[in-house]
Amino acid sequence: MSALAISAEHIGKMYEIGATAGYKTFRESITETMTAPLRWAKGQRAVAATEPFWALRDVSMEVKQGDVVGILGRNGAGKSTLLKVLSRITAPTTGRAVLRGRMGSLLEVGTGFHPELTGRDNIQLNGSILGMSRTDIKKHFDEIVAFAEVEKFLDTPVKNYSSGMYMRLAFAVAAHLDPEILVIDEVLAVGDTAFQKKCLSKMDSVAKEGRTVLFVSHNMGAISALCTTGLLLHQGQVVTSGPIQDVIRRYSSMGDLSSSTHWTGNCGDKNARLRETWVRSLDPDGSFDTAADLEVGVRLDVLQPIEGLIIGIRLFSQYEYELAYMLHDDSESSSPDTVMPGEVVRRFIIPGNMLAAGNYRIGLDIGIHLVKKIAGDKDEGALMFELENLRGVGRRFPVPAMRGFTSLFRPAWPVV
Amino acid sequence: MRTEFPSALAENVVPADVKPGAALETVIESREPWFALKLRDLWTYRELLFFLVWRDVKVRYKQTALGAAWAVLQPLLAMLVFTLLFGRLAKLPSDNVPYPLLVYTALLPWQLFAFALTESTNSLVTNQHLIRKVYFPRLIIPISSVLVGLVDFAISLLVLAGMMLYYGFRPQPTALLFLPFLLLAILTALGIGLWLSALNIKYRDVKYVIPFVTQFWMLATPVAYSSKAVLQLVPPQWRFLYGLNPMVGVVEGFRWSVLGTESGSGLMMGISMVAVLVVLVGGLAYFKRMERTFADMV
Numbered sequence: 001m002s003a004l005a006i007s008a009e010h011i012g013k014m015y016e017i018g019a020t021a022g023y024k025t026f027r028e029s030i031t032e033t034m035t036a037p038l039r040w041a042k043g044q045r046a047v048a049a050t051e052p053f054w055a056l057r058d059v060s061m062e063v064k065q066g067d068v069v070g071i072l073g074r075n076g077a078g079k080s081t082l083l084k085v086l087s088r089i090t091a092p093t094t095g096r097a098v099l100r101g102r103m104g105s106l107l108e109v110g111t112g113f114h115p116e117l118t119g120r121d122n123i124q125l126n127g128s129i130l131g132m133s134r135t136d137i138k139k140h141f142d143e144i145v146a147f148a149e150v151e152k153f154l155d156t157p158v159k160n161y162s163s164g165m166y167m168r169l170a171f172a173v174a175a176h177l178d179p180e181i182l183v184i185d186e187v188l189a190v191g192d193t194a195f196q197k198k199c200l201s202k203m204d205s206v207a208k209e210g211r212t213v214l215f216v217s218h219n220m221g222a223i224s225a226l227c228t229t230g231l232l233l234h235q236g237q238v239v240t241s242g243p244i245q246d247v248i249r250r251y252s253s254m255g256d257l258s259s260s261t262h263w264t265g266n267c268g269d270k271n272a273r274l275r276e277t278w279v280r281s282l283d284p285d286g287s288f289d290t291a292a293d294l295e296v297g298v299r300l301d302v303l304q305p306i307e308g309l310i311i312g313i314r315l316f317s318q319y320e321y322e323l324a325y326m327l328h329d330d331s332e333s334s335s336p337d338t339v340m341p342g343e344v345v346r347r348f349i350i351p352g353n354m355l356a357a358g359n360y361r362i363g364l365d366i367g368i369h370l371v372k373k374i375a376g377d378k379d380e381g382a383l384m385f386e387l388e389n390l391r392g393v394g395r396r397f398p399v400p401a402m403r404g405f406t407s408l409f410r411p412a413w414p415v416v
Numbered sequence: 417m418r419t420e421f422p423s424a425l426a427e428n429v430v431p432a433d434v435k436p437g438a439a440l441e442t443v444i445e446s447r448e449p450w451f452a453l454k455l456r457d458l459w460t461y462r463e464l465l466f467f468l469v470w471r472d473v474k475v476r477y478k479q480t481a482l483g484a485a486w487a488v489l490q491p492l493l494a495m496l497v498f499t500l501l502f503g504r505l506a507k508l509p510s511d512n513v514p515y516p517l518l519v520y521t522a523l524l525p526w527q528l529f530a531f532a533l534t535e536s537t538n539s540l541v542t543n544q545h546l547i548r549k550v551y552f553p554r555l556i557i558p559i560s561s562v563l564v565g566l567v568d569f570a571i572s573l574l575v576l577a578g579m580m581l582y583y584g585f586r587p588q589p590t591a592l593l594f595l596p597f598l599l600l601a602i603l604t605a606l607g608i609g610l611w612l613s614a615l616n617i618k619y620r621d622v623k624y625v626i627p628f629v630t631q632f633w634m635l636a637t638p639v640a641y642s643s644k645a646v647l648q649l650v651p652p653q654w655r656f657l658y659g660l661n662p663m664v665g666v667v668e669g670f671r672w673s674v675l676g677t678e679s680g681s682g683l684m685m686g687i688s689m690v691a692v693l694v695v696l697v698g699g700l701a702y703f704k705r706m707e708r709t710f711a712d713m714v
Contacts, residue, residue, distance in 0.1 A: 099441065
């Protein structure tokens with residue numbers, strides 16, 4: 001059983017990102033072509049309308065048969081891309097991989113479910129899409145129905161299902177997939193607690209049957225319980241691999257690689273100096289979880305009395321969209337308070353369950369109302385942080401876009 | 417290889433040079449030769465092809481109020497309009513066949529073709545959720561959407577039988593020979609559908625062009641009139657151009673086999689078939705080249 005199930009050599013995957021990434025319209029293509037000579041004449045040869053972005057770079061890995069491998073990394077580390085390449089959904093830009101054994105991949109539960117079709121029809125359709133043969137589907141049909149607990153609604157179109165039933169049925173089909181290599185991305189975050197437990201134990205039995213499993217999840221508990229080995233990715237490259245506990249330890253020690261949550265310095269003018277800014281999670285364990293309240297703090301040294309001192313922060317998304325602007329007070333500007341010399345500390349609370357998982361930047365805006373700007377224009381005191389959905393709730397429908405999150409507000413999911 | 421669950425999928429993926437019993441091996445490479453069509457892969461996934469066709473047929477008739485009646489109404493209404501316009505008003509020749517029959521027989525393959533062309537062009541975009549999340553030979557998608565049209569075709573075929581009874585028109589002994597022409601229509605639609613579906617992923621404009629293309633194409637095809645009516649206008653040395661349109665051969669073939677009208681020249685038929693072959697092989701190669709990155713573009 002020590003033969004290799006997966007051996008990948010120097011896998012790389014490049015995406016073109018930029019304004020024209022993805023599909024274009026003829027108009028864009030035509031205008032690009034038409035204006036090319038013009039640009040060329042101006043000396044701007046080959047405008048970089050798109051720039052290469054390596055989602056994976058030189059990833060080599062070997063997975064033995066029967067290994068259960070947890071793939072770890074932050075958002076955008078390349079985990080999903082790696083799974084996509086290995087499950088042949090997209091071709092790698094460089095490198096080569098050999099898979100030995102029948103491969104089944106679950107990058108999403110319920111792929112291909114059609115709302116108009118009944119539960120019965122969807123089991124067959126979805127099973128077939130996931131790679132089950134008709135005889136397999138027939139054989140497992142009753143088990144699937146029992147696992148999903150939807151006996152009574154088998155002949156109801158799934159559009160009339162509750163979302164819980166829908167996800168249970170979807171997972172049930174997936175759970176009866178019977179490949180030699182199973183690739184799973186984030187699919188455990190479905191259903192209620194009881195159902196999640198059921199899924200985990202099913203996964204556990206799959207793993208114990210000696211099947212090879214690649215598993216991506218943000219649920220550290222599930223990863224350390226299920227996996228024997230791990231692979232840690234960062235910015236598309238392999239950081240480390242080995243026994244799962246070592247990899248998890250390394251992952252949690254990576255901490256602030258892509259964030260700067262604390263800033264100290266001294267800038268401003270003769271009125272006031274900006275000395276310190278920070279962002280921290282008010283969670284007991286201090287993790288940047290989407291459900292955690294965040295505190296943004298600003299410390300100023302005020303040097304002379306200021307009428308109408310403004311302390312504001314701007315919240316930007318990873319792509320520099322300004323999402324919010326907040327002031328330390330919202331008193332009437334016609335009667336501004338006067339701040340006396342000394343230390344001024346202001347704390348802003350961003351409530352939990354408001355921001356989706358992703359990278360954010362905070363910019364400062366320090367000034368005197370209607371008079372002048374003191375600091376913040378040149379990114380003084382700017383902070384960066386990354387929010388992750390560590391509890392696994394509310395990740396039922398992963399956002400497919402490369403541009404990360406789609407929402408500013410996220411609902412407060414019941415915490416399990 | 418696990419043997420408790422014998423599966424058609426597993427057996428067929430094994431490359432020919434691997435002995436049965438050895439684990440199947442899949443190689444993922446950054447580059448593939450353009451001629452690697454991997455048709456064997458297609459065969460492996462034939463059950464998925466079946467299920468996709470089954471899904472589309474089922475959903476198609478479920479979501480429409482009139483359901484299968486559309487398959488009857490559409491060609492009948494078109495037939496009515498064309499008969500009035502070209503038969504009664506313009507008084508075009510009808511090859512000694514009742515004009516409605518002449519038109520309807522041509523509408524059968526034409527509607528199949530137009531449907532298949534439209535559906536296959538849009539097929540990759542409408543199935544993008546599958547493309548992004550699961551592997552299977554992408555060719556299955558346009559092929560399945562072409563095959564869905566066969567159900568409508570079968571229904572309209574029954575109507576044709578009814579019409580022939582009504583007109584007291586005895587079917588020709590050659591009637592079953594419409595099958596090769598049916599195949600030709602399907603291959604034509606698929607060949608073009610392969611090009612356009614892959615293009616449609618990159619340029620969504622294609623979708624808007626298709627209605628015009630099918631409209632003009634129908635006017636250029638002897639659907640509403642007989643070939644004779646056109647060929648009188650075209651000087652002989654230019655007739656091969658007319659033959660470049662494979663649907664001319666298909667429509668004429670249908671009329672010849674079912675109604676016993678004069679058959680087109682063998683030369684024209686040959687030109688049509690070569691044209692289809694070129695489009696189809698080109699489409700396959702283009703599609704295979706593009707399919708490796710469909711998931712990144714949709």
